[in-house]
Amino acid sequence: MTSLNNILEKAYKEHNLSKEEILTLLNSDGKELYKLANKIRKENVGDGVHLRGLIEFSNICKSACKYCGLRSPNTKVERYRLEPDEIINYAKQGAELGYKTIVLQSGEDNYYDVDKMCDIIKGIKKLDVALTLSIGEKIYDEYKAYKDAGADRYLIRIETTDEELYKQMHPNMSLKNRKQCLYNIKSLGYEVGSGCLVGLPNQTIESLADDILFFKELDADMIGIGPFIPHPDTPLKSELNPKNFDMALKVMATVRLLLPDINIPATTAMETINPMGRIIALNSGANVVMPNILDTEHKKKYEIYPNKICLNEHSGKCRNCIEAKIKSIGRFVSETKGFHR
Ligand code: 5AD
Ligand code: FES
Numbered sequence: 001m002t003s004l005n006n007i008l009e010k011a012y013k014e015h016n017l018s019k020e021e022i023l024t025l026l027n028s029d030g031k032e033l034y035k036l037a038n039k040i041r042k043e044n045v046g047d048g049v050h051l052r053g054l055i056e057f058s059n060i061c062k063s064a065c066k067y068c069g070l071r072s073p074n075t076k077v078e079r080y081r082l083e084p085d086e087i088i089n090y091a092k093q094g095a096e097l098g099y100k101t102i103v104l105q106s107g108e109d110n111y112y113d114v115d116k117m118c119d120i121i122k123g124i125k126k127l128d129v130a131l132t133l134s135i136g137e138k139i140y141d142e143y144k145a146y147k148d149a150g151a152d153r154y155l156i157r158i159e160t161t162d163e164e165l166y167k168q169m170h171p172n173m174s175l176k177n178r179k180q181c182l183y184n185i186k187s188l189g190y191e192v193g194s195g196c197l198v199g200l201p202n203q204t205i206e207s208l209a210d211d212i213l214f215f216k217e218l219d220a221d222m223i224g225i226g227p228f229i230p231h232p233d234t235p236l237k238s239e240l241n242p243k244n245f246d247m248a249l250k251v252m253a254t255v256r257l258l259l260p261d262i263n264i265p266a267t268t269a270m271e272t273i274n275p276m277g278r279i280i281a282l283n284s285g286a287n288v289v290m291p292n293i294l295d296t297e298h299k300k301k302y303e304i305y306p307n308k309i310c311l312n313e314h315s316g317k318c319r320n321c322i323e324a325k326i327k328s329i330g331r332f333v334s335e336t337k338g339f340h341r
Contacts, residue, residue: 011257022209037253037285044261050338053094056302061107069231088123105134118149125150155193162207193222199244221340225252226269229305256285
């Protein structure tokens with residue numbers, strides 16, 4: 001059995017680990033792992049933190065993912081959909097706040113057809129910002145149309161690479177198709193973002209190690225890792241596990257070891273279950289934060305999981321707050337668009 005220190009040394013030199021070595025890291029207390037992830041982050045991407053302004057433009061979703069508060073069977077959600085001009089207006093506000101990337105996220109909502117999406121994309125790309133889409137599973141031609149219209153990056157978490165767990169969590173969806181989406185996005189020349197949930201019921205540590213190896217094999221440009229947080233109006237409402245924060249942090253830090261120069265967000269879910277979550281993540285390998293730029297009325301309705309942070313804060317306040325937090329740990333807000341490649 002290789003010791004923890006040997007594994008960390010190997011990771012530092014080679015950025016490659018076996019599944020067994022990853023498991024040793026995930027079963028450790030994390031302290032040394034976080035330290036090394038922070039060092040590798042500093043040496044490879046520096047002290048700049050990229051801010052990405054997030055616009056959650058529709059909470060309407062045709063899917064029924066067991067963990068997600070926005071799943072279609074949840075009738076308690078007050079649904080909304082923003083029109084293309086409203087979305088572009090939010091993006092303008094984001095650009096004025098100094099965000100160099102705008103992220104458009106929504107449920108799996110077919111209201112936005114190719115023509116509507118391309119209009120939105122072209123409108124936002126006039127603002128001299130990078131544009132990330134996070135709007136779910138589409139066919140190849142649709143991804144191609146959005147790329148041609150000017151989208152730069154696409155985010156689609158694999159959620160879990162455990163075939164059986166994937167099936168349990170995602171009615172009428174398939175892991176195979178999800179992987180195909182990621183490969184299509186990559187082949188079209190997008191920067192590819194993915195990631196997983198940590199702490200789903202029946203999720204094993206072995207499968208988390210597989211998730212990490214999948215991100216390495218995909219050669220992702222961005223990986224977001226979040227703890228699972230039970231939503232009261234979903235079938236998983238009683239599956240709270242306080243260990244999810246630490247495990248999510250360990251998975252995130254291990255990703256930094258294997259993919260030393262990619263973009264890794266300190267996720268909102270981390271801060272939701274730990275008041276210092278984003279600072280801790282930024283000190284354990286992360287180099288990105290994604291503040292919300294919606295008004296409070298819409299923000300509250302985008303309840304993927306409960307008790308999301310900043311629901312009553314104005315977007316301008318979050319912009320200042322997050323900059324102050326970043327400066328408080330000796331880091332700075334990056335002035336670039338923050339491309340990986
Ligand atoms: N807790 C934490 N994260 C969640 N997501 C969905 N539901 C939850 C939950 N209950 C994550 C998924 C999705 C991202 C937008 O939000 O990983 O990809
Ligand atoms: Fe919203 Fe701190 S980031 S108030």
